Amino acid sequence: MLHIIExxxxxxxxxxxxDALFLTGCNDLLFLGRLAREVKRRKxxxxxxxxxxxxxxxxxxxxxxxxxxxxxxxxxxxxxYVMSVEEALRTARTAVPEGITELHIVSAxxxxxxxxxxxxxxxxxxxxxxxVHLQAFTAVEIDYFAKISxxxxxxxLNILIKAGLGSLPGGGAEIFSSRVRKxxxxxxxxxxRWLEVMQTAHELGLxxxxxxxxxxxETWEERIDHLLRLRxxxxxxxxxxxxxxxxxxxxxxALSHLKRTTAAEDLKVLTIARLxxxxxxxxxxxxxxxxxPLAQLTLEFGADDLDGTVVEEKITHAAGAKTSEGITKDxxxxxxxxxxxxxxxxxxxxxxxKVYEEGNKHEA
Amino acid sequence: xxxxTKDHALELLCSEDIYSxxxxxxxxxxxxxxxxxxxxxxxxxxxxxxxxxVQCKFCAFYRDENNSDAYVLSVEEILxxxxxxxxxxxxxxxxxxxxxxxxxxxxxxxxxxxxxxxxPVVIHSLSPPEIKHIAAQENISIKExxxxxKKAGLDSLPGGGAEVLVDRVxxxxxxxxxxxxEWLDIMETAHNxxxxxxxxxxxxxxxxxxxxxxxLEKIRxxxxxxxxxxxxxxxTFQPHNxxxxxxxxxxxxxxxxxxVSRLFLDNFRTVQGSWVTQGPGMGQISIYFGADDLGSLMLExxxxxxxxxxxxxxxxxxxxxxxxxxxxPALRDTSYNILKVYR
Ligand code: SF4
Ligand code: SF4
Numbered sequence: 001m002l003h004i005i006e007x008x009x010x011x012x013x014x015x016x017x018x019d020a021l022f023l024t025g026c027n028d029l030l031f032l033g034r035l036a037r038e039v040k041r042r043k044x045x046x047x048x049x050x051x052x053x054x055x056x057x058x059x060x061x062x063x064x065x066x067x068x069x070x071x072x073x074x075x076x077x078x079x080x081y082v083m084s085v086e087e088a089l090r091t092a093r094t095a096v097p098e099g100i101t102e103l104h105i106v107s108a109x110x111x112x113x114x115x116x117x118x119x120x121x122x123x124x125x126x127x128x129x130x131x132v133h134l135q136a137f138t139a140v141e142i143d144y145f146a147k148i149s150x151x152x153x154x155x156x157l158n159i160l161i162k163a164g165l166g167s168l169p170g171g172g173a174e175i176f177s178s179r180v181r182k183x184x185x186x187x188x189x190x191x192x193r194w195l196e197v198m199q200t201a202h203e204l205g206l207x208x209x210x211x212x213x214x215x216x217x218e219t220w221e222e223r224i225d226h227l228l229r230l231r232x233x234x235x236x237x238x239x240x241x242x243x244x245x246x247x248x249x250x251x252x253x254a255l256s257h258l259k260r261t262t263a264a265e266d267l268k269v270l271t272i273a274r275l276x277x278x279x280x281x282x283x284x285x286x287x288x289x290x291x292x293p294l295a296q297l298t299l300e301f302g303a304d305d306l307d308g309t310v311v312e313e314k315i316t317h318a319a320g321a322k323t324s325e326g327i328t329k330d331x332x333x334x335x336x337x338x339x340x341x342x343x344x345x346x347x348x349x350x351x352x353x354k355v356y357e358e359g360n361k362h363e364a
Numbered sequence: 365x366x367x368x369t370k371d372h373a374l375e376l377l378c379s380e381d382i383y384s385x386x387x388x389x390x391x392x393x394x395x396x397x398x399x400x401x402x403x404x405x406x407x408x409x410x411x412x413x414x415x416x417x418v419q420c421k422f423c424a425f426y427r428d429e430n431n432s433d434a435y436v437l438s439v440e441e442i443l444x445x446x447x448x449x450x451x452x453x454x455x456x457x458x459x460x461x462x463x464x465x466x467x468x469x470x471x472x473x474x475x476x477x478x479x480x481x482x483x484p485v486v487i488h489s490l491s492p493p494e495i496k497h498i499a500a501q502e503n504i505s506i507k508e509x510x511x512x513x514k515k516a517g518l519d520s521l522p523g524g525g526a527e528v529l530v531d532r533v534x535x536x537x538x539x540x541x542x543x544x545x546e547w548l549d550i551m552e553t554a555h556n557x558x559x560x561x562x563x564x565x566x567x568x569x570x571x572x573x574x575x576x577x578x579x580l581e582k583i584r585x586x587x588x589x590x591x592x593x594x595x596x597x598x599x600t601f602q603p604h605n606x607x608x609x610x611x612x613x614x615x616x617x618x619x620x621x622x623x624v625s626r627l628f629l630d631n632f633r634t635v636q637g638s639w640v641t642q643g644p645g646m647g648q649i650s651i652y653f654g655a656d657d658l659g660s661l662m663l664e665x666x667x668x669x670x671x672x673x674x675x676x677x678x679x680x681x682x683x684x685x686x687x688x689x690x691x692x693p694a695l696r697d698t699s700y701n702i703l704k705v706y707r
Contacts, residue, residue: 027688027689027690028690029689030386030387030390030652033383034383259684262644262645262648262684263644263645263648263649263685264688264689265688267649291643292615293614293642293643293645294615294645294646294649296614296615296616297615297616297619297649300382300383300616331611334614335614338614338616338617
């Protein structure tokens with residue numbers, strides 16, 4: 001069976017659900033990794049992308065109480081905060097001179113901030129920094145905006161686009177399985193709804209990302225089905241730019257009794273996703289969640305994008321991720337070059353801003 | 365397979381595809397370890413003093429004798445640490461410390477004799493710089509020193525203090541420490557007197573790739589003569605809080621080097637991927653790059669203090685990360701005998 005799958009990959013044929021399920025039982029990480037790297041090379045050659053952005057989390061007060069979340073909390077809990085529009089602008093002001101091309105804005109589902117607040121944040125940021133791309137609001141937030149404003153998804157998106165929204169991040173997907181959602185995040189948008197928001201966004205010309213949060217209550221089968229649903233929507237719209245697998249960090253969540261996935265499992269998820277998602281151009285390693293040593297290795301295991309020089313990242317750090325909070329561009333370049341790859345600075349839409357050709361592959 | 369030359373190894377290190385390198389290393393490993401086991405040991409590292417005159421530039425541990433957090437552990441303090449370790453299943457203790465200007469042979473023999481009197485543990489302790497220091501304190505030969513320590517209960521030597529066995533590098537990172545030849549000579553003496561040891565190497569400070577291979581060549585040659593090395597343990601320089609500073613070696617360079625070591629050191633049975641220094645993640649991945657042992661669970665001070673709970677977690681995690689690679693976890697002793705297999 002493995003050599004049939006191998007032949008399929010080498011011939012550029014699509015893997016079936018059965019193929020993928022078979023691979024989940026394969027312990028030969030070197031086999032999986034080599035194949036995934038082959039796919040990566042066909043898609044992006046020896047380019048490895050990064051993007052200099054800054055994360056902005058407007059509020060952590062949330063009505064949803066997802067059990068895997070260490071970020072959202074009730075209003076009266078320690079550390080609860082909401083940024084005023086002015087504060088959001090001020091935070092952006094400190095980031096923009098650092099040469100960012102993107103503001104990445106993801107927040108909790110606040111109980112009573114009106115939809116207009118979010119529109120204003122986008123409009124004011126866009127007016128102040130028209131050259132900075134605003135990647136904002138997960139599909140879950142968009143769904144929530146529809147709920148609190150009484151508008152349709154399409155109207156919500158159109159209003160935000162007009163205000164200056166550039167694209168949607170891929171968060172909130174978690175695992176689509178309704179069984180898992182019922183147990184972990186029953187109060188937020190369903191998997192179907194998430195996909196519906198994304199489809200609408202794509203139809204309106206917005207590019208988006210896609211994620212999968214794994215390593216909590218889901219089975220391998222549910223992971224594979226998640227990936228297949230992404231692949232199916234991508235066939236129809238082509239609107240996904242990248243897929244980002246996210247290992248679950250149990251610390252400080254309601255699921256803190258669970259164990260963090262191991263490095264080998266993280267690489268396995270990544271490779272299988274790269275093999276299965278034949279219609280995704282990019283697979284991104286989020287080094288904040290993986291840690292830098294593992295993130296570097298992912299470049300040989302199918303990833304072609306390292307989430308860039310992040311200056312501030314509240315969501316994962318609340319969950320006890322132990323990586324340092326930011327790395328310099330030089331550090332990132334040398335990590336990438338050491339793997340024999342060429343670092344490419346991109347904007348949000350994968351336009352190439354700079355190819356870093358020079359530099360020497362090996363450390364002294 | 366013919367023995368790897370330095371030139372060939374350099375090629376592998378620089379340009380070999382990481383997958384074929386990893387596969388070759390695993391093949392080499394599996395030939396030596398047909399049982400499919402990946403081993404680990406339960407031990408405790410006891411740093412009996414942090415006072416050290418040598419002041420290596422890569423070291424974050426040493427203190428001046430007059431420093432407010434300088435310490436020397438008494439025999440009683442050491443015994444109580446050994447007792448805690450033994451209660452948690454440790455089969456080995458590793459005493460290592462600074463080169464304290466006031467500690468002589470008496471201190472070490474008293475400690476070893478006391479441990480052996482009360483506890484059935486292997487004393488895997490003192491690296492060549494400490495042996496040399498004791499000999500100098502007493503003005504006796506290395507041979508005599510080793511003999512006295514062995515008589516007192518010393519069972520084997522950890523391979524510390526090797527860093528990079530190239531004097532150019534030693535001048536840069538630890539100018540006051542024993543030379544590479546002294547390190548090798550002390551190991552040879554110990555091996556000849558029936559004490560086995562391991563060999564370590566610290567990568568990622570000031571050495572070139574070729575100098576890394578020079579290190580491997582030196583220990584391979586000594587191993588040809590004595591057969592006294594049980595394992596090779598590479599680890600990466602941890603720049604935090606050191607005079608040297610700088611960057612950590614990356615995961616890719618560590619894994620590549622580990623794989624090349626496995627291929628180069630054809631007369632070493634064990635090449636260790638270290639979960640203590642590289643973290644559990646890279647420790648696990650090192651199995652795919654030819655490691656057959658993940659070293660110690662290392663009952664650290666704080667781990668021990670937080671009672672048996674964290675220790676059990678550490679053991680369960682060790683078992684889990686090995687199992688997930690498709691290998692069979694096994695507990696070993698200092699001599700690499702398997703004590704228990706976790707199916
Ligand atoms: S995951 Fe999002 S929606 Fe769920 S509790 Fe956290 S912030 Fe709220
Ligand atoms: S001899 Fe050992 S303890 Fe002393 S400074 Fe060097 S590494 Fe540190």
